[in-house]
Amino acid sequence: MAHALTLDIERAIGPAFRLSAALALPEEASVTVLFGPSGSGKTTLMRCLAGLERPDRGCIRMGEETWCDSAKKAWVPPQARRVGYVPQEDALFPHLTVRRNLEYPLRSMGRAARRARIVDLVASFALDEFVSRRPDQISGGQRQRVALARALAPRPRLLLLDEPLNALDAAVREQVRAELRRSLVSINAPTILVTHDRTDALALGDRIAVLVGGTIRQFGPMTEVFGRPADPCVAQLLGVETVVEGVVTSHREGLATVRVAGVDLVAVRENPRLGPVLVCIRAEDVVLHRPADGRGSARNHLPARIAWTRPDGALVRIGLDCGFPLAAVVTRPSVEELALDVGARVIASIKAPAVHVIPREGMDAGPRLTQSAVPRADASRSERPASGGR
Amino acid sequence: MDWTAVFLSVRLSVATAGVLLMIGLPLAAWLTFSPRRWKVVVEAVVAIPLVLPPTVLGFYLLMAMGPHGSLGRAFESLTGGRLVFSFTGLLIASVLYSLPFMVQPLCAAFAGVDRRYVESSWCLGVGRVSTFVRLVLPLARRGVVAGVVLAFAHTVGEFGVVLMVGGNIPGQTRTVSVSIYDDVQALDYARAGTTAGALLAFSFVVLVVTYSLQRRSPLSWRTP
Numbered sequence: 001m002a003h004a005l006t007l008d009i010e011r012a013i014g015p016a017f018r019l020s021a022a023l024a025l026p027e028e029a030s031v032t033v034l035f036g037p038s039g040s041g042k043t044t045l046m047r048c049l050a051g052l053e054r055p056d057r058g059c060i061r062m063g064e065e066t067w068c069d070s071a072k073k074a075w076v077p078p079q080a081r082r083v084g085y086v087p088q089e090d091a092l093f094p095h096l097t098v099r100r101n102l103e104y105p106l107r108s109m110g111r112a113a114r115r116a117r118i119v120d121l122v123a124s125f126a127l128d129e130f131v132s133r134r135p136d137q138i139s140g141g142q143r144q145r146v147a148l149a150r151a152l153a154p155r156p157r158l159l160l161l162d163e164p165l166n167a168l169d170a171a172v173r174e175q176v177r178a179e180l181r182r183s184l185v186s187i188n189a190p191t192i193l194v195t196h197d198r199t200d201a202l203a204l205g206d207r208i209a210v211l212v213g214g215t216i217r218q219f220g221p222m223t224e225v226f227g228r229p230a231d232p233c234v235a236q237l238l239g240v241e242t243v244v245e246g247v248v249t250s251h252r253e254g255l256a257t258v259r260v261a262g263v264d265l266v267a268v269r270e271n272p273r274l275g276p277v278l279v280c281i282r283a284e285d286v287v288l289h290r291p292a293d294g295r296g297s298a299r300n301h302l303p304a305r306i307a308w309t310r311p312d313g314a315l316v317r318i319g320l321d322c323g324f325p326l327a328a329v330v331t332r333p334s335v336e337e338l339a340l341d342v343g344a345r346v347i348a349s350i351k352a353p354a355v356h357v358i359p360r361e362g363m364d365a366g367p368r369l370t371q372s373a374v375p376r377a378d379a380s381r382s383e384r385p386a387s388g389g390r
Numbered sequence: 391m392d393w394t395a396v397f398l399s400v401r402l403s404v405a406t407a408g409v410l411l412m413i414g415l416p417l418a419a420w421l422t423f424s425p426r427r428w429k430v431v432v433e434a435v436v437a438i439p440l441v442l443p444p445t446v447l448g449f450y451l452l453m454a455m456g457p458h459g460s461l462g463r464a465f466e467s468l469t470g471g472r473l474v475f476s477f478t479g480l481l482i483a484s485v486l487y488s489l490p491f492m493v494q495p496l497c498a499a500f501a502g503v504d505r506r507y508v509e510s511s512w513c514l515g516v517g518r519v520s521t522f523v524r525l526v527l528p529l530a531r532r533g534v535v536a537g538v539v540l541a542f543a544h545t546v547g548e549f550g551v552v553l554m555v556g557g558n559i560p561g562q563t564r565t566v567s568v569s570i571y572d573d574v575q576a577l578d579y580a581r582a583g584t585t586a587g588a589l590l591a592f593s594f595v596v597l598v599v600t601y602s603l604q605r606r607s608p609l610s611w612r613t614p
Contacts, residue, residue: 052509078512085513091506095528104524105514154515 003027004190005158009048009058009068019044019214025207031184031191033205033222035198037237041214042194043088046160049192050085051078062158084151084159084189089167090143092135098146099131105154117153125149125183140168141176148183159184159191165200177203181361198239202226202278202358210234222278227325240356241317241327242281248272248357255299258357261324266299267355278358283317285354286328289347290338298349302326306344309335316340320348391584394561395569402477402565403545406484410492410541411534413485418496419522437490444487448554451483455555480556480563484545491540499533500526539600543593 008022019041025032034042047053049060051067059069067076078085092101102121106114122128125145130138135146144164151159164180165173181204184191195201201208202222209219210229218230226243229235246260256269260279267279287298295301304322311317316335320326326348330340340346417436421429439447454461455473461482465473473479503526511521527534549567556563558572566589573582 050509050513052512078509079515079517081513082515083513085510087506087510089506091504091510093507093510093525093529104511105516107516107520107524150514 007060009055030206033201033208036211084156090147121149141172161193240280241283246279263323266352268353280356283327283329287349299352300350302348392569399566406545407542414492422500444550448551475557483555488541492537495536499530
């Protein structure tokens with residue numbers, strides 16, 4: 001399989017930390033989220049890709065080009081890589097207006113071509129309102145748009161975004177997130193986006209690479225990684241076991257109806273946009289009943305069949321099939337009292353506030369069954385790098 | 391007031407500040423951005439005039455620029471003229487003596503430019519020299535202004551080096567500070583007082599104009 005970007009690098013940061021990451025991005029232009037806790041080496045990895053730091057060992061290849069290869073002493077400086085890099089806190093030049101910031105990388109272009117490019121960028125990122133203001137005179141969300149537009153101005157081959165939404169407060173964050181996803185879908189370059197926020201990761205990414213302690217533990221499509229974490233550390237970090245695609249079909253009085261694989265779920269959400277979403281449910285929020293029991297106050301009651309069970313300390317993790325795969329976690333005594341064996345029929349109740357809905361642009365419309373909560377030995381693991389034990 | 395001396399001082403100071411700007415920009419850029427360890431040695435050499443008595447610096451320059459000194463001989467074989475007791479010699483001495491006053495504000499200003507801006511510029515495909523000219527210099531403009539003003543003012547006020555290297559030739563090497571010294575030696579206190587007062591007023595005006603041009607004085611308490 002051809003890869004757009006392959007990297008396999010090591011870099012020591014201080015005496016105690018070592019980044020040792022391997023990753024191969026598939027050729028199609030998509031958004032890869034680099035997800036991990038603070039101090040896991042996300043930013044160092046991005047800086048190595050941008051050419052701002054040299055790995056101690058290893059190589060980075062972009063298409064046919066070798067950007068860095070310690071064995072052959074190959075090195076391409078950042079100026080020649082054509083990477084759009086937006087660091088944390090955007091780095092817009094404070095002494096230049098928005099327009100001059102956009103023009104900055106286009107000096108070598110002809111006058112007419114440059115003007116056309118600026119007009120194009122200003123229109124597609126809706127910057128005309130504040131194009132003659134300086135960066136300290138516009139809002140955080142506007143800065144974010146300008147930073148992205150400037151990074152894309154010279155038409156980069158790879159886009160790197162380091163915590164693009166971090167500087168924004170919660171109120172504007174959601175709106176900017178939706179705008180960002182729309183922009184990322186429309187551009188024609190592979191993107192790597194760093195975040196430690198689960199909602200950002202789910203809303204913005206197509207694939208996710210989980211970086212813990214300097215190594216990439218798992219890499220794959222979003223729903224697959226969330227549904228089948230490679231190890232307990234990744235599972236704990238991701239925290240959400242069920243991630244499935246759905247469509248918001250209607251909403252009323254603060255409650256949204258989401259259709260997932262033919263099943264209607266009720267979620268709490270003010271004024272959602274109708275359309276494709278990701279539905280996230282934590283295993284801890286799923287309560288299991290025998291079919292005969294009363295309904296209780298929870299809004300969602302899903303007839304389900306137990307597909308698998310797996311003991312996990314004092315708890316038992318249970319995979320359900322209720323039209324879509326759903327993960328639950330219950331205590332051992334409950335398993336015995338309710339006779340929760342593989343094949344048993346149960347009712348899964350989920351309170352409406354526990355059904356998290358994350359709007360997502362650029363996803364196929366219509367619900368599609370995903371294989372998130374079902375562990376399968378035969379699953380294609382071709383996209384996972386030799387993680388961990390390199 | 392000795393107007394010849396005044397014009398000579400202004401001429402010398404403008405020339406010194408100009409030459410220093412041309413030397414200081416690349417030198418300060420190298421000192422700030424180079425990863426070399428031994429640049430501290432260069433830093434120390436640049437800063438020597440701050441701690442050395444002007445007479446010591448003047449003595450060595452007199453030796454070097456004299457007819458038997460290496461600098462003096464080289465200059466004489468090239469141009470046929472003398473370096474000591476000439477305006478050119480005075481200019482070379484002033485440039486060396488005021489070097490730290492130009493380089494240090496520049497270094498401080500360059501170091502104050504956020505690394506993120508410079509790196510962003512590189513990633514946008516702009517080369518190192520171009521980044522310096524188009525990004526670092528505009529962001530460090532306060533430091534450039536400060537360096538020019540300090541180098542200019544420091545040259546107007548220099549005395550020891552001028553006396554050692556330049557002597558006291560009217561219209562050629564007799565600067566304002568030397569002329570004041572002469573007047574005092576001749577017990578012409580009135581004339582010395584006028585020149586001194588003019589020099590004081592001039593220094594004050596230059597600083598006020600500079601600070602107001604910089605919009606924010608270095609002492610202002612910035613609102614976040």
